[in-house]
Amino acid sequence: MARNAAAGAPERAPAPTSRVRGAPSASVAGLALKIGALGLASALAIWAAVPLVGAANWIGVGIVAAVTALVFYVYLSPRHVPLKYLLPGTLLLIAFQILPVLYTVSTSVTNFGDGHRGDKEQAIAAIEAYSVVRSPDSPSYTLTVAADGDPATGDLVFLLTAADGTVYAGDAEGLTELDADDVAVDPSGKVTEAEDYTVLTTAEINERGNEIADFAVPTGDGTGIRSSGLSMAYEGRATRTYQEDCDCVVDSATGVEYVADDAAGAFVSADGQRLLQGWQVGVGFDNFLRFVTDPTTASSFLSILTWNIGFAAGTTLLVFALGLGLALLMHTRTPLRGRTLYRILLVLPYAMPSFAMLLLWRDMFNTDFGLINRVLGLDVNWLGNAWTARGSILLVNTWLGFPYMFLVATGALQSIPRELGQAARIDGAGAWQAFRHVTLPLLMVAMTPILVSTFAFNFNNFNAVWLTTAGGPFRPDNPLAGATDLLITYTFRLAFGGQGAQYGFASAVSVLIFLIVALLSVVSLRQSRSLEEVNR
Amino acid sequence: MKFRSFSVLSGAAVLALLATSCGGGGDETASSEEPADGTMVIWADPNRTDVLIPYAEKFGDAHGVTVEVESVPNEDLQDNFVTAHQAGSPPDLVVGAHDWTGNLVRNGAVDPIQLPQETADGFEQVALDAVTFDGQLYGVPYAMENLVLFRNTDLAPDAPESIEDLVEQGRKLKDDGKVEEILSLQVGSEGDAYHIYPLYTSAGGYLFGRDGEGSLDPSDLGVGTDSSIEAFEKIAELGEKGEGVLKRSIDSQNAGPLFHEGRTAFLISGPWAIADMKEAGIPYEISPVPGFADGEEARPFIGVQAFFVASGGANKLLAQEFVTNYVADPQLAVALYQADPRPPALTSALDAVAESNPDLAKIVEAGANGDPLPAIPEMAAVWGPFGQAEAAVIAGEDVAEAVKAAGAAISEQIGG
Numbered sequence: 001m002a003r004n005a006a007a008g009a010p011e012r013a014p015a016p017t018s019r020v021r022g023a024p025s026a027s028v029a030g031l032a033l034k035i036g037a038l039g040l041a042s043a044l045a046i047w048a049a050v051p052l053v054g055a056a057n058w059i060g061v062g063i064v065a066a067v068t069a070l071v072f073y074v075y076l077s078p079r080h081v082p083l084k085y086l087l088p089g090t091l092l093l094i095a096f097q098i099l100p101v102l103y104t105v106s107t108s109v110t111n112f113g114d115g116h117r118g119d120k121e122q123a124i125a126a127i128e129a130y131s132v133v134r135s136p137d138s139p140s141y142t143l144t145v146a147a148d149g150d151p152a153t154g155d156l157v158f159l160l161t162a163a164d165g166t167v168y169a170g171d172a173e174g175l176t177e178l179d180a181d182d183v184a185v186d187p188s189g190k191v192t193e194a195e196d197y198t199v200l201t202t203a204e205i206n207e208r209g210n211e212i213a214d215f216a217v218p219t220g221d222g223t224g225i226r227s228s229g230l231s232m233a234y235e236g237r238a239t240r241t242y243q244e245d246c247d248c249v250v251d252s253a254t255g256v257e258y259v260a261d262d263a264a265g266a267f268v269s270a271d272g273q274r275l276l277q278g279w280q281v282g283v284g285f286d287n288f289l290r291f292v293t294d295p296t297t298a299s300s301f302l303s304i305l306t307w308n309i310g311f312a313a314g315t316t317l318l319v320f321a322l323g324l325g326l327a328l329l330m331h332t333r334t335p336l337r338g339r340t341l342y343r344i345l346l347v348l349p350y351a352m353p354s355f356a357m358l359l360l361w362r363d364m365f366n367t368d369f370g371l372i373n374r375v376l377g378l379d380v381n382w383l384g385n386a387w388t389a390r391g392s393i394l395l396v397n398t399w400l401g402f403p404y405m406f407l408v409a410t411g412a413l414q415s416i417p418r419e420l421g422q423a424a425r426i427d428g429a430g431a432w433q434a435f436r437h438v439t440l441p442l443l444m445v446a447m448t449p450i451l452v453s454t455f456a457f458n459f460n461n462f463n464a465v466w467l468t469t470a471g472g473p474f475r476p477d478n479p480l481a482g483a484t485d486l487l488i489t490y491t492f493r494l495a496f497g498g499q500g501a502q503y504g505f506a507s508a509v510s511v512l513i514f515l516i517v518a519l520l521s522v523v524s525l526r527q528s529r530s531l532e533e534v535n536r
Numbered sequence: 537m538k539f540r541s542f543s544v545l546s547g548a549a550v551l552a553l554l555a556t557s558c559g560g561g562g563d564e565t566a567s568s569e570e571p572a573d574g575t576m577v578i579w580a581d582p583n584r585t586d587v588l589i590p591y592a593e594k595f596g597d598a599h600g601v602t603v604e605v606e607s608v609p610n611e612d613l614q615d616n617f618v619t620a621h622q623a624g625s626p627p628d629l630v631v632g633a634h635d636w637t638g639n640l641v642r643n644g645a646v647d648p649i650q651l652p653q654e655t656a657d658g659f660e661q662v663a664l665d666a667v668t669f670d671g672q673l674y675g676v677p678y679a680m681e682n683l684v685l686f687r688n689t690d691l692a693p694d695a696p697e698s699i700e701d702l703v704e705q706g707r708k709l710k711d712d713g714k715v716e717e718i719l720s721l722q723v724g725s726e727g728d729a730y731h732i733y734p735l736y737t738s739a740g741g742y743l744f745g746r747d748g749e750g751s752l753d754p755s756d757l758g759v760g761t762d763s764s765i766e767a768f769e770k771i772a773e774l775g776e777k778g779e780g781v782l783k784r785s786i787d788s789q790n791a792g793p794l795f796h797e798g799r800t801a802f803l804i805s806g807p808w809a810i811a812d813m814k815e816a817g818i819p820y821e822i823s824p825v826p827g828f829a830d831g832e833e834a835r836p837f838i839g840v841q842a843f844f845v846a847s848g849g850a851n852k853l854l855a856q857e858f859v860t861n862y863v864a865d866p867q868l869a870v871a872l873y874q875a876d877p878r879p880p881a882l883t884s885a886l887d888a889v890a891e892s893n894p895d896l897a898k899i900v901e902a903g904a905n906g907d908p909l910p911a912i913p914e915m916a917a918v919w920g921p922f923g924q925a926e927a928a929v930i931a932g933e934d935v936a937e938a939v940k941a942a943g944a945a946i947s948e949q950i951g952g
Contacts, residue, residue, distance in 0.1 A: 230854070231861070276913070366790070
């Protein structure tokens with residue numbers, strides 16, 4: 001759990017400010033290194049730019065060029081020393097913090113998700129392609145793909161061998177029967193040679209694959225002979241076609257018109273039937289409104305939020321108390337025998353993959369077969385009962401999280417001069433008073449940011465809940481919100497459970513959660529600042 | 537100095553990142569992963585990759601192209617495929633479960649497939665039905681699977697005719713101290729819709745009705761109706777406050793071990809459970825999942841593994857050729873069976889391997905009247921609430937309340 005707090009460290013401040021300013025690069029090796037690194041930077045820029053140029057993404061190319069220019073300017077110019085240190089951190093901050101946030105926010109106002117991933121043209125293409133049905137009782141042909149003239153550029157011709165051996169040539173105009181003397185046909189029905197036409201090889205066919213896949217030999221009102229693979233063709237027709245004048249898809253079999261609804265990103269018929277394939281559109285604040293006005297959310301939001309805060313605060317408090325307590329135990333004046341061993345043992349849970357540990361704990365809580373009930377001789381359904389499930393999760397999460405706090409507290413304790421505590425004792429303070437009024441306040445200066453980040457991390461600790469209780473137990477009258485659901489697990493169930501992936505909706509709720517966490521963190525950091533000032 | 541060069545390096549790395557992230561999502565894979573011309577790419581899960589490679593190469597040699605089989609973890613396969621489609625660089629073929637069909641079609645990620653009639657006739661009908669969506673065939677099936685009843689023949693020599701019969705046999709064994717549990721059917725704390733479905737259908741429940749053309753009709757939801765409540769009442773009788781046959785403490789982790797450690801005589805599971813039984817040396821026999829004595833036949837879900845042709849693939853014609861002429865080759869089907877023993881979907885391949893493995897015919901027979909797992913996208917909304925209703929009912933909660941709440945939750949999610 002808390003290991004992400006460690007991973008989150010770079011976001012706070014780039015470390016270099018505390019670094020001693022080195023002598024300007026004078027050595028030859030240093031210069032070579034600098035040239036090499038800048039060369040690498042430009043190589044990377046070119047590597048990044050090539051596909052962007054290929055995709056004609058000129059904005060992307062411009063950004064690459066600008067950033068490269070900035071890097072060269074900053075590192076080649078003798079001035080701007082602070083910028084030399086700040087630039088990498090700033091760029092990383094933009095790439096890993098700001099861009100994802102902007103992307104999430106911009107996604108949150110769209111309907112991006114399954115069924116609404118692409119644009120309207122893609123949806124229309126899919127609708128038309130999926131409506132091609134084989135004409136009833138129509139013959140199927142053995143197909144040989146040929147071209148009129150040059151294999152790479154000549155007009156496509158389908159040489160079609162019917163079941164009775166007759167060979168037809170089909171081009172964009174239609175079918176013409178070929179004289180049997182003009183073609184050579186192998187036993188499988190494939191044409192090997194034909195007068196006036198060039199038979200394409202597999203490689204040549206593949207080269208023009210998309211053209212061939214879209215090609216149909218017209219055979220009548222809307223029907224056409226299409227290819228299926230390299231050696232088969234069938235007659236079929238698209239029953240659904242897009243018509244521009246009404247901006248709608250017409251189903252020729254049923255006569256139903258599906259009119260484009262650009263607000264919803266779907267084709268909808270007069271009686272409310274939607275075609276499955278939609279496209280991505282902006283929906284404004286609909287996703288936010290949907291979450292806020294959802295009846296389950298309305299009835300369970302408060303209890304989920306309360307438990308969520310309780311879970312995050314409870315975990316933080318427990319791991320802090322346990323971690324600090326153990327760190328104090330280990331922080332003895334006289335060397336404790338086997339201290340290193342104790343420390344290793346204490347850090348052990350931190351070294352295990354939390355993923356596997358969570359699953360293991362879940363099995364230990366099993367009512368009939370779990371270790372806990374067997375050892376204690378109990379018959380408690382630990383994870384099937386709202387309060388025991390909550391307690392169990394807190395226990396597991398504390399077990400996973402305390403070693404990190406123990407490590408940090410050990411480090412912080414070692415940085416506090418022992419003389420301060422001793423001085424307090426000489427002044428007549430008891431051990432508790434010395435700790436409470438001297439050590440702890442000094443410790444808190446270092447620990448508070450860690451505690452805030454632990455809180456923020458656990459606020460969204462998806463794995464701890466999803467892998468143990470999956471948000472349950474659920475009340476029978478509400479299968480969408482469980483007793484141990486965090487906002488993030490509840491959102492996951494809503495956004496990815498019901499309708500496939502709904503990224504737009506998930507982003508909207510993420511933005512809301514972000515606001516809640518940001519608010520709580522700002523408030524608690526304010527608190528800690530006042531704490532520091534009190535101690536000054 | 538050291539620090540400085542580090543910072544330049546990281547700055548350069550950021551450049552690349554920035555550039556790709558500005559490329560509009562899809563482009564970041566374009567440079568490295570887009571297949572070169574003439575290279576057909578197949579995505580499959582790690583279990584199947586190695587088996588496919590020789591066949592893919594053979595196909596490639598015959599048509600003068602390079603074929604690459606790339607391994608993608610099963611749980612990421614569908615997502616990655618849809619994402620790659622959206623980004624414009626999908627593989628040409630993907631091997632996956634048939635219940636993806638609805639979602640793949642909704643995203644326009646796969647193409648319909650035209651099988652010549654004589655090829656189609658070679659497949660088991662239920663397998664073709666499973667990959668048919670809205671009247672169109674979207675995949676070529678190669679293997680099927682369904683739930684069966686395993687029994688330990690040392691403890692239970694005769695196949696139970698009904699659930700009641702099974703409970704009676706199991707209870708006797710339990711009372712004699714020979715087993716700990718009457719039946720191992722995984723439930724777990726969140727329920728398990730897939731595993732309870734045979735009992736649910738036997739008791740008269742259904743998930744979705746069918747429209748005039750025989751397609752599943754999402755507007756006719758069977759969960760929350762009176763018949764579903766009655767079905768769950770029968771299931772409740774087997775639950776923790778009833779017979780104690782179905783328990784939430786039996787979950788996906790311990791259901792198999794309970795059986796192959798000899799702690800229960802009956803297990804409802806699928807062909808994937810066989811390997812462990814063989815390893816443990818448990819004498820087992822396979823029979824259809826029994827239904828309630830006064831109920832309908834129990835219908836398990838049928839899952840089908842299939843090849844799908846990507847709509848955005850670079851070598852679409854070759855991919856179509858592969859599925860229409862090559863997947864229908866019994867040799868490939870037999871090889872895939874040997875790598876992962878599930879009944880082949882190709883009748884001739886099934887007959888060929890059934891001779892050496894009598895289990896297969898029994899599995900297929902047990903699934904003879906099964907229902908293909910619904911492939912409509914609306915099914916995604918069913919799993920969670922249905923499972924939770926099952927768990928609540930087995931825990932002994934009020935049946936009508938739990939089932940109606942599940943029905944309401946599913947309808948709301950489908951509508952939303």
